[in-house]
Amino acid sequence: MSNSLDAYLILSALLFAIGTFGFLARRNAISMLMSIELMLNGVNLAIVAFGAFIPNLAQDGSVIALMVMAVAAAEATVGLSIVIAIYRNRKTPLVDEYDAMRR
Amino acid sequence: MNLLIAVIPILPLAGFAITAVIGRRLGKQAHLIPVGLIVLTWVISMIVAFSSLTGGGPFEVTLYDWIPAGAFNVEAGFYVDNLTAALLIVVTTIGMLVHVYSIGYMGHDPGYWRFFAYLNLFMFSMLLLVLANSWLVVFVAWELVGLCSYLLIGFWYTRRSAALAAKKAFIVNRVGDVGFALGIMAIFANTLSLGEPTLNIRESIEMLTNAATAGEPLVIPIQIVALLVFAGAMGKSAQFPLHVWLPDAMEGPTPVSALIHAATMVNAGVYLVARANNLFAAAPSAMVVVAAIGIFTAILAASIAMTQTDIKRVLAYSTLSQLGYMFAALGVGAFTAAIFHLMTHGFFKGLLFLDSGSVIHAVHDEQDMRRMGGLSRKIPITYATMLIGAVAISGIPPLAGFFSKDEILGEAFKLGFPWVWAIGIVVAVMTAFYMFRLIGLTFWGESRVDPAVEPRIHESPPVMTWPLILLAIPSVALGLVLGLPLGNGILQSWLAPVFEEGVHALETARNIQPEAYSILGVDGALIVASVAAAAIGLVVAWRFFGVEIGARLRRAPDPEAVRSVSARAPFLYRASLNKWWFDDLYDLLFIRIGGWIAAAAWWFDREVVDGTVNAIGAVTRQTGRGLSHVQTGRVQNYALGIAIGLIVMAGSYLVIVGR
Numbered sequence: 140m141s142n143s144l145d146a147y148l149i150l151s152a153l154l155f156a157i158g159t160f161g162f163l164a165r166r167n168a169i170s171m172l173m174s175i176e177l178m179l180n181g182v183n184l185a186i187v188a189f190g191a192f193i194p195n196l197a198q199d200g201s202v203i204a205l206m207v208m209a210v211a212a213a214e215a216t217v218g219l220s221i222v223i224a225i226y227r228n229r230k231t232p233l234v235d236e237y238d239a240m241r242r
Numbered sequence: 243m244n245l246l247i248a249v250i251p252i253l254p255l256a257g258f259a260i261t262a263v264i265g266r267r268l269g270k271q272a273h274l275i276p277v278g279l280i281v282l283t284w285v286i287s288m289i290v291a292f293s294s295l296t297g298g299g300p301f302e303v304t305l306y307d308w309i310p311a312g313a314f315n316v317e318a319g320f321y322v323d324n325l326t327a328a329l330l331i332v333v334t335t336i337g338m339l340v341h342v343y344s345i346g347y348m349g350h351d352p353g354y355w356r357f358f359a360y361l362n363l364f365m366f367s368m369l370l371l372v373l374a375n376s377w378l379v380v381f382v383a384w385e386l387v388g389l390c391s392y393l394l395i396g397f398w399y400t401r402r403s404a405a406l407a408a409k410k411a412f413i414v415n416r417v418g419d420v421g422f423a424l425g426i427m428a429i430f431a432n433t434l435s436l437g438e439p440t441l442n443i444r445e446s447i448e449m450l451t452n453a454a455t456a457g458e459p460l461v462i463p464i465q466i467v468a469l470l471v472f473a474g475a476m477g478k479s480a481q482f483p484l485h486v487w488l489p490d491a492m493e494g495p496t497p498v499s500a501l502i503h504a505a506t507m508v509n510a511g512v513y514l515v516a517r518a519n520n521l522f523a524a525a526p527s528a529m530v531v532v533a534a535i536g537i538f539t540a541i542l543a544a545s546i547a548m549t550q551t552d553i554k555r556v557l558a559y560s561t562l563s564q565l566g567y568m569f570a571a572l573g574v575g576a577f578t579a580a581i582f583h584l585m586t587h588g589f590f591k592g593l594l595f596l597d598s599g600s601v602i603h604a605v606h607d608e609q610d611m612r613r614m615g616g617l618s619r620k621i622p623i624t625y626a627t628m629l630i631g632a633v634a635i636s637g638i639p640p641l642a643g644f645f646s647k648d649e650i651l652g653e654a655f656k657l658g659f660p661w662v663w664a665i666g667i668v669v670a671v672m673t674a675f676y677m678f679r680l681i682g683l684t685f686w687g688e689s690r691v692d693p694a695v696e697p698r699i700h701e702s703p704p705v706m707t708w709p710l711i712l713l714a715i716p717s718v719a720l721g722l723v724l725g726l727p728l729g730n731g732i733l734q735s736w737l738a739p740v741f742e743e744g745v746h747a748l749e750t751a752r753n754i755q756p757e758a759y760s761i762l763g764v765d766g767a768l769i770v771a772s773v774a775a776a777a778i779g780l781v782v783a784w785r786f787f788g789v790e791i792g793a794r795l796r797r798a799p800d801p802e803a804v805r806s807v808s809a810r811a812p813f814l815y816r817a818s819l820n821k822w823w824f825d826d827l828y829d830l831l832f833i834r835i836g837g838w839i840a841a842a843a844w845w846f847d848r849e850v851v852d853g854t855v856n857a858i859g860a861v862t863r864q865t866g867r868g869l870s871h872v873q874t875g876r877v878q879n880y881a882l883g884i885a886i887g888l889i890v891m892a893g894s895y896l897v898i899v900g901r
Contacts, residue, residue, distance in 0.1 A: 159885055163878050171877070234877045 147188035154181030166233045168222040172215065179211045243293065244303045246286050247320050250330075251369040253283045257362035265355030272355035276362045277341045280334075283365065287334040291327035295736055299323055302375065309378075314439040321375035321444070324736045328581055329372045329513055332588040333506050335716075337365050339709035340501040343596055346706035347497055347603060357397060357495065364390035368506050372513065377426045377441045380514070384422065384478065387507045388415045394502060395494040407490040414487040418477015425470030428462040435461045447521045451747070454524040468521055468528035471514065479511030479565050482539040486824055488562055492554040496599030499554060504561050505592035509584050512568045519577050519744035526751045533573020533654075537665045540566030542822065544672035548679070549808075549818040552609050553598045556680050560635065561591055563669060567650055570662050575748045576653030577741040582733050583646035586720050590634040590642060593713035597628035600702045600710065601684060606695050611680065616689035618790060620699045625685050627710040629791075632681050634717045636674035637776040644773070645721030645731075652768045658754055663768075667775045674779025682787030687799045728769075730759065 154177055161174030183204050190200015226232055257279035265272045294301065300323035309316035322330075341361060348357050367386035374380045388411075396408030426441070433439050433446050436453055440446050454464045475481070480488035491503045502508070515522060515532065522529050543562035550556045564587045571580035602609055604621045618625040634641040637648065647670065655663040689696065701707065724733040749755065759765055786807075788799035808815040817823070 163882055163885065166878075237877075238875045 144188055144192040147192075148185055151181045151185035151188065154178070154184060157181075166235055168225070168232045168234050169219075171234065172218045172222065175218070176211060176215060179207060179214075183207045183211075243290070243298070243301055246290055247301055247303050247322055247373065248305060250283055250286055250290065251366050251373060253279045253286075254362045254365035254369065258359050258366060261355055261359040261362060265359055268355060270349075270354065273341075273345045273358050276358040277338075277345065279362070280338050280341045280365060283369070284334040284338045287330045287369075290322060291330045294322050294327040295324055299327070308376075314434075316376055316378050316441050318379055319375045320373040322373065323740055325513075325516060325581065325740045326372055328585060328733070328736065329509075330369075332509070332585050333365075333368050333372060336505040336588055336592045336713070337361075337368075337501060339712055340497045340505075340592065340596070343500075343599070343706050343709040344495075344497040346703045347599055348495060351495075353397065357394075360390060360393050360397070361497075361501070364394065364502060364507075368510075371510055375443055377429060377443055377446065380443070381422065381426060384419065384474070384510065387502075387510065388412065388419070388478070391415075391491070391502050391507055394498040395491045397495055397498065398493070401493070404493040407487075407493040411487040411491050414484050415477045418474050418484055420473075421470045421477070422474020425467055425474060428467045428470055432460050432462055432467065443517065447518055451520045451524040455747070464521065465525040465528045468518070468525040469531060471518055471521070472528065472532055475511030475514045475569075476535065477511075478514075479508050479569070480539075480562055481511070481535050481566065481569055482542055483824075485539055485543065485562050486828060489555050489558040489821070492552070492558050496554065496595060496602060499558070500592045500595030500599070503558065504595050505588040508561065508565055509568075509588060512565065512572065512580055512584050515569070515572045516577050516581055516741075519572075519741055520747065522572070523575070523744035523747040523751070526748065529573050529575065529748070531573070533570050533659060533662055536566045536569025536571075536573055537662045537669075538566070539563070540570060540669045541665050541672070542566075544669045544676065545814075545818050546821050547676040548672060549815065551611050553601065553611050553614070553680065553684060554595070554609055556611075556676060557591070557594055557598055560594075560673065560676065561587075563673065564591065564635070567647065567666065567669070570654065570666065571650040574654045574657045574659045574662055575745060575752075576650060576657065577744060578734055578737045579646065579649040579653050581737060582724060582731075583650055585724070585733075586634070586642035586646040586717075589713055589720055590631045590717040593627060593710060593717050594631040594635065596706075596710055596713065597624050597631060600624040600706055601628075603702055603706070604699050605691055606698065608692070608695070611683040613690050613692060614684045615687050615691070616685070617691075617699070618685040621701045623701060623707045623710060627714040628685070629681060630714045630717050632677040636677050636780060637670055637772060638674075638780070639773060640722055642717050642719070642721035644776075645725030645728075648769055648772050649725070651772050652765055655768055656764065658752065667771060670772055670775040671779040671782075674776045675783045678780055678783030678789075679787050682783060682789065682799060686790045687788045728759065728765070 158174045158176075158178030158181060161177060162171050165171055165174065186200050186207065187204045190196050190198075190204070193200075222232065225237060229237060254276075257276040260275050261268075261272060268274070290301075293299065300321065302319065302321050304317050304319040306318055307315055308318040341358070344357065344361065348354055351357065364387065367383050367390055371380060371383035371387060374383055392408045392412040395411050396405050398404045399408070429446050429450065430439060430441060432453075433441075433449050436449050436458075438445075438449065440449070450460070450464055450467065453460055460467075477484045488503060488508065492499055494503070522532065540563045543559045543566060547556050547559035547563065550559060564583070568580045568583050568587070571577070571583060600621065601614070601617065601624060604617065604624065605614060608614065630641070634643040637644045639645075651663050651666045651670070654660075654666060691699065725731040784795075784797055786800055786804050789795050789797050820826070
């Protein structure tokens with residue numbers, strides 16, 4: 140079982156679920172960004188697992204995984220800079236206090 | 243000459259502008275500029291009228307292109323032919339004398355300068371109306387005289403009755419003006435369809451009548467056009483059923499009643515129909531309507547005048563009645579007779595009104611004839627001139643009214659309208675009766691003046707009596723000058739070029755040949771009949787209300803007889819006293835029932851129309867407010883939405899694929 144595709148996919152689904160839960164449950168913007176990274180990594184793990192176990196996808200899987208990593212890095216940069224900018228303005232990292240549009 | 247014509251309306255306009263700006267500071271000298279300018283206008287008008295009447299005209303002056311619009315162009319311009327010249331004489335002469343009279347009559351009024359400013363504005367408007375050569379300019383002037391009439395009726399606007407009367411006059415006039423405006427539009431539509439859109443009076447009428455006689459179909463039938471134009475004339479000249487405003491207009495100062503509501507503005511309708519005589523001649527059925535409404539107004543107003551007790555109201559109903567005569571004359575096709583009566587009536591009715599003003603002045607603002615009487619010795623000049631006016635309007639030869647009235651009645655009979663003649667004769671009896679009732683109640687018999695006022699009765703100052711004397715002269719002589727020789731007077735030859743075509747067209751359409759004038763034949767008989775009618779009215783009035791002319795003609799008034807006669811015909815007496823209930827009828831129709839309809843329409847607009855619109859707005863707003871709760875502003879909520887959506891999509895995919 141340890142060396143089967145299913146095990147990797149279950150792990151990746153778990154990672155994605157933990158990330159989703161973290162994104163929905165945490166109020167801190169930094170934690171939410173971290174949860175997003177977790178989700179991305181779960182997806183990435185699934186892609187790499189498909190690449191390793193299915194011969195047809197061997198090359199494509201690695202390339203897509205690299206691509207996802209680059210996009211994740213860019214997303215993390217932009218996301219963090221936005222969070223810092225808002226933090227400077229509002230003096231809080233908690234997203235539920237970012238309510239200027241509701242008032 | 244062109245310059246002189248252009249100057250005629252500009253002078254009073256300048257007088258109005260100057261007086262309106264600096265009049266307040268001039269105080270009691272405020273009359274100098276307006277009166278001076280009107281005298282100047284009179285001189286110039288006389289020159290223009292003289293050169294037109296001696297064969298110099300017609301003159302056409304184009305001032306500028308008012309509305310140039312491609313092939314269609316409205317020019318602001320003047321046109322003076324002999325008809326305009328006749329009107330110029332009446333308007334400027336009476337206007338000038340009324341201005342002079344007002345110096346005395348309005349002397350104590352705080353609104354002195356305002357009065358003269360309005361009078362000058364009126365003179366400008368009236369002269370513009372008479373001179374204009376385009377329908378549109380006529381319409382502008384038409385509205386301007388209406389405005390001046392409104393301003394001057396409501397001159398003492400602090401008096402509620404005056405303010406109401408002014409409003410009434412304005413609104414009733416609007417009813418006629420709608421017709422006139424529609425008539426102008428109809429003329430425009432017709433000329434447009436005939437290929438050459440124009441609003442020039444003569445060109446458009448010529449196009450319409452030519453098309454009508456050639457049998458070409460018009461967009462709007464010529465009868466309708468004529469009746470619409472006549473509707474405007476009915477409003478301005480206060481013909482039934484739009485006659486109700488004129489008696490109330492007597493709330494204005496008496497010089498205004500004389501100038502606007504007797505001698506000039508109310509004649510505008512007669513002038514308009516006479517100006518459009520070709521148009522009417524091409525629509526003989528419309529002419530019958532004109533004649534019927536005219537003669538009906540004549541007898542209706544005369545019957546009311548017989549019992550009124552306010553001296554000015556008697557004269558107002560008399561004006562209505564005489565205007566009815568003029569329209570009857572126009573309707574039967576006796577255009578010259580109508581203009582003749584317009585001129586003579588302008589002079590003697592202006593005189594009568596100024597006289598009544600002098601009487602009112604003498605007895606200290608009393609207008610009720612039941613509190614007058616015996617004034618003939620105390621205000622002799624007023625008495626003498628008013629007697630002349632009364633004799634003139636009654637149609638006693640050789641004064642002015644006889645010639646013009648006899649011409650109207652004679653023409654009506656000879657042109658195939660015996661019913662107009664018959665009613666006209668009855669009206670002539672009534673006219674003589676109510677005029678001598680007025681004279682009897684005011685000047686003869688015992689004095690019924692308030693004892694407190696009695697010792698202070700005085701003749702008016704010369705500035706008021708001289709206009710009376712000057713107006714009495716044409717009241718005596720105008721008929722002799724213009725009407726002789728009978729049947730082919732000077733006025734006939736003056737106006738022949740204006741009316742020739744119309745009269746000829748009518749004769750062709752009605753297929754009649756007028757007989758030659760014969761003093762020993764039918765015409766002589768008609769003259770005898772109308773003089774007899776006047777004499778009957780005169781004698782009956784003397785029988786009831788007394789007479790004191792010279793030493794021989796003397797009879798005490800007989801109030802008992804008056805009472806017994808009015809008791810014998812109670813319905814007719816009450817009908818006359820209550821003006822045939824027209825004011826009450828209009829109150830019911832337009833104030834009450836019209837008010838209900840308006841209230842219902844208002845309710846419908848407020849509740850149904852506005853309600854629908856407001857409901858749409860309210861529903862939208864409420865929906866938006868409800869849905870706005872979805873927008874919490876929390877990132878997690880949105881993310882939850884995304885996640886749920888994703889799960890639903892993925893789940894449904896799995897369900898569908900798995901099946």
